[in-house]
Amino acid sequence: MDISAPNAFGTHKGVMLTHSLFVALATFLLALLSLSLSSEAHHFTPLWFPTAAAIAVLYRHPPRHWGLPLLASGTGIVLASFLLFGLSAIPVKLAAINLLEAAVCALLLRRTLPAIDPLSDLGCWLRFVVCAVIFTPLFSALLAAGLTPTPDQTFWQSFGTWFISEAIGVLSLAPLGLTYHRRLLAGLNPYPLLLTLMGSLAFSYLALTHLPFPFTFVILPLLWAAIALSRFETFTVCFCTLLLITVLLSLGLLRLQSSQHTFLGELGLYLPMLLILIPAHAMAMVMHTFRVEKQHIVESESRFRSALEYSAIGMALVSPEGKWLQVNQALCKLLGYPPERLYRLTFQEITHPDDLNADLTQLHELLDGHISSYTMEKRYIRSDGQTVWALLAVSLVRDGEGRPLYFISQVEDISDLKRSEAENNRLVERITLANQVGGVGIWEWVMSQENFTWDQRMFELYDLTPDQTPTLALWRTLLVPEDRERTDRELAEILAQPRPFIMEFRITTRSGKVRHIRGQGNVILDDQGRPLRLIGTNIDMTELKSLAEALHEEKERLHITLDAIGEGVISTDSHLRITFMNPVAEQMCGWPLELAIGMPVAGVVRLTNGKDGPEIENLTQYPRQWPADYALVLHSRDGRYFDVQQSVSPLKTLDGETMGAVMVLQDVTASRELMKKLSYSASHDALTGLPNRTRFEKQLKAAIVAGGEPSSPHSLVFLDLDRFKAVNDTAGHAAGDALLRDIAQLMRHQLRHSDCLARLGGDEFGLILYDCRLEQAKSLVQQVVNQISQHPFYWEGKIYRVGASAGITRISADAKSSELLAQADIACYTAKHQGRGQVYLYETRQKQLLERQHEVLSLQEVQTIISEGQLRLLTHAVAPPATPLSAAFHQVKLQVMAPDDRPLSHEAFIAAAQLYGLMPDIDRWTAAQLLVKYADDIKRKGLSLALPLAIDSLLSADFQRYLTETVRASSLPPQALLFSVDEAAILEHVAQCRAFLRELQQQGCRLIVNGFGHNINAFDELSDQRIDIIRIDERFITNVHCNQMDELMVSMLNGAAHRIKAQTFAGPAHQPVTLQALRDIGVDLADGDQVALEQPLAVLLSDGYFGIR
Secondary structure: OOOOOOOOOOOOHHHHHHHHHHHHHHHHHHHHHHHHHHHHHOOOOOOOOHHHHHHHHHHOOOHHHOHHHHHHHHHHHHHHHHHHHOOOOHHHHHHHHHHHHHHHHHHHHHHHOOOOOOOOOHHHHHHHHHHHHHHHHHHHHHHHHHHOOOOOOOHHHHHHHHHHHHHHHHHHHHHHHHHOOHHHHHOOOHHHHHHHHHHHHHHHHHHHHHOOOHHHHHHHHHHHHHHHOOHHHHHHHHHHHHHHHHHHHHOOOOOOOOOOOOOOHHHHHOHHHHHHHHHHHHHHHHHHHHHHHHHHHHHHHHHHHHHHHHOOOEEEEEOOOOEEEEEOHHHHHHHOOOHHHHOOOEHHHHEOHHHHHHHHHHHHHHHHOOOOEEEEEEEEEOOOOOEEEEEEEEEEEEOOOOOEEEEEEEEEEOHHHHHHHHOOOHHHHHHHHHHHHHOEEEEEEEOOOOEEEEOHHHHHHHOOOOOOOOEHHHHHHHEOHHHHHHHHHHHHHHHHOOOOEEEEEEEEOOOOOEEEEEEEEEEEEOOOOOEEEEEEEEEEOHHHHHHHHHHHHHHHHHHHHHHHOOOEEEEEEOOOEEEEEOHHHHHHHOOOHHHHOOOEHHHHOEEEEOOOOOEOOOOOOOOOOOOOOOOEEEEOOOOOEEEEEEEEEEEEOOOOOEEEEEEEEEEOHHHHHHHHHHHHHHHEOOOOOOEOHHHHHHHHHHHHHHOOEOOEOEEEEEEEEEOHHHHHHHHOHHHHHHHHHHHHHHHHHHOOOOOEEEEEEOOEEEEEEOOOOHHHHHHHHHHHHHHHHHOOEEEOOEEEOOEEEEEEEEEOOOOOHHHHHHHHHHHHHHHHOOOOOOEEEOOOOOOOEEOOOOOEEOHHHHHHHHHOOOEEEEEEEEEOOOOOOOOOEEEEEEEEEOOOOOEEOHHHHHHHHHHHOOHHHHHHHHHHHHHHHOHHHHHHHOOOEEEEOOHHHHOOHHHHHHHHHHHHHOOOOHHHEEEEEEHHHHHHOHHHHHHHHHHHHHHOOEEEEEEEOOOOOHHHHOOOOOOOEEEEOHHHOOOOOOOHHHHHHHHHHHHHHHHOOOEEEEOOOOOHHHHHHHHHHOOOEEOOOOOOOOEEHHHHHHOOOOOOO
């Protein structure tokens, strides 16, 4: 049996000689390695690799060419033995036994294994093991032990040594030789192989040197390699691992326990090697078979889908009931139905009635299993009512239990064939088809006659009536004068040198139209070689010429358009080499078109993630979704760079094959810079440049999460300026702004770079001192306060001085940010009332809340205010800016009344309630007043009211249950209720609040989210929560009429809210210009003094106003 494997060595004598020299060298090196290890180990060779190499070489050659390889292998073995042990006859005998073993093994393998892929599956591998690892090593071991006895070993010890060394050597190395192919190296990814190999060697070394039962662990990376790598790569890892173990044992670097009294003696150490190789090889073969079968399934499925989709004939999958399950374009084109219409029909509905019974009869026989398939000619009724003939071939696909799944139908259009059968003359049929389909006119000119012979199509082409006689003279008169001389000259050349010819010319029809004609023909010669007649065809090329001219014009128009647009456009071919760049792309990349043509796109377009970030690879990959945090930067050839947005679209042929790509680069440097400014404006105070309250609170939450070392915790500071109001009122707001900037700059210089300084509002500042104990913080803040007190402020020739008071509290990991802010505020208030210019540390043992109005509200006092109803509901109208008198709804606010009806601070009361966790009780009281006590009056007046909900209430299961039940039971319609929540609160607890808010909205209530603008990503983060009204952050409203950045921010937020179908609400509008600016921007709702003044709910319910919804 001859084997002509694709990777077999050539059999030419010169090639054979070269290969034999290579075989001799390889065998010599392998023998030298094995014998060297044997000499180091001081016993008979433990592993023998030359036989395995010889088996692989012989297997790849037909037996008639074995002479040179055998001689080369034997020479290599003998030379290695002579080099190490000197001249002796024993190495020659042993080499002969090795070669005999290799020859016998190669013959067995050529008989038992397939030629193309010897180790294609587990069965082939088992046959290999039986033949090469068991049988032939046993055979050679018997010969070696009997013919070359050694004095220091018994027959069975010699037999065992030879067998185990040959078996392990063949098992580890021969599979590499049998599976090697040059194509493996071309498609090999070396990195996984190298990583796995290094990991296996390292793990094996550690296991052998440090773990009990080491071979139990050595097999683990080999099994992993068998699963993760290819068959050849797994064999490579196994061989290298085995070689490592052998070297360590032979050199004495590894000491394993072995019984000296066993049958094999020290060779018993090598038996585990055989046991770790066999499972790894077997697993590799199983995984190889799995991958091959999986690939076959994928290829089969792909071929079937491709055959179905791109078949030139109609193909379809049809259910047993007759419904079309899947159709290809050829079938849709044949039947004239789009796919979506076919899927709503059955094949019975579009089958010609005369053919339906015959089709159904054979279909039932197929379903009953009487036939396996059938073919018939039938007619279909197209969507336009026409009948089309088709050759139908149907087969049935069944599941594993024999139940019908679907039919595979092949529908070939045989309408032309049917028409051909109806024609009596094949020549007439060809001419008819040429006239009807191709528009080709056939003509003949006998040289001895003046007249031409034309078919019907020729008369149509030249716009002549059938009663006119076509002659050469008539034909010449129809030619356009500019083409006549050239045509005469070409015709004379054709007659002088007879040959097949093609001519193009123009004619003028009776109606004055010019047609482009293409003539093609041949000269028929007589016996003397003289022209006898000319026969040929004419075809109207006018439309093609028009299309070519239109295509040229469109191409020119496209180039002009691409030159004019403001985006860079680059096109590439299928090899990603540049074929076109418009001027904008040339300017952005710094490459002129003439130099960039033909260059790889990666050499011209250099994109990075950020100015100094990593370079983007696979520039023309499509479709590509860039991550949200990617900021693509294009680096020009001349060192400039642009912020860009990139998009790539494939260029495809009519067959759908990719012929290149078009890359569009849009310069977004200006817009990205604007977004940076907007982001900065959203988190920083415009006056001082310091972080604002929103940014400060985020920093505080991060500090709480991060905590700090117990020995060096973080500290929170509130700092309030003293006598600032006097400066502001006396010298004016401009002086106050300048003073705040000076104070901010002064504090920056006094604080550490790591500290966080923010302006919280007005003359209040907040500080986060990282890794700073309270004592250190107090000393540092006292220095800041002293510097502020000593700082002279010059304004318009006068000197002003202000002071400062500060409160400090420790940031602990178990505290809430609201609690820490309240503690620092209390400490700051205490410092201010201890004489100003003081720094006060918050004491955790304080039992009372100090308020700015010198009110002391304890827990009992807050509870008393709630229980005794010392609260009054105030309302503030909200209306469209264009019609401020038409209130859309009224906001509800609490006013706290002392026993003597003296108003207390709303902020102080709310702060105390938050400190004591009583906000759910307040919101419950407010809901009871509106939904129970005043519900009928509010309903009668037709008002809509907006209730604020605290985050503690949103997170309270009891309050959620109370509110939903009260809304459901109230006489006030849910459509008249709006609930207002803060953006920051809902973002932090969106998962806990979502279900509760959705339930309120499902009842008919509406949701207002306050403070949009703190977080520009809030729209994305709240994408799952339906929002009815979005209130824009108040800090963007105060100067919206005179601050371009605020106006732009409000416009962006307004547009974003409208895109998610939400109304926008802004305010307070205390000035007419503010209300006008909001109206011009398009804000839906506004509040403030320009809309209505604040009034108690009781007053609102008692006046003559009625709401209109």
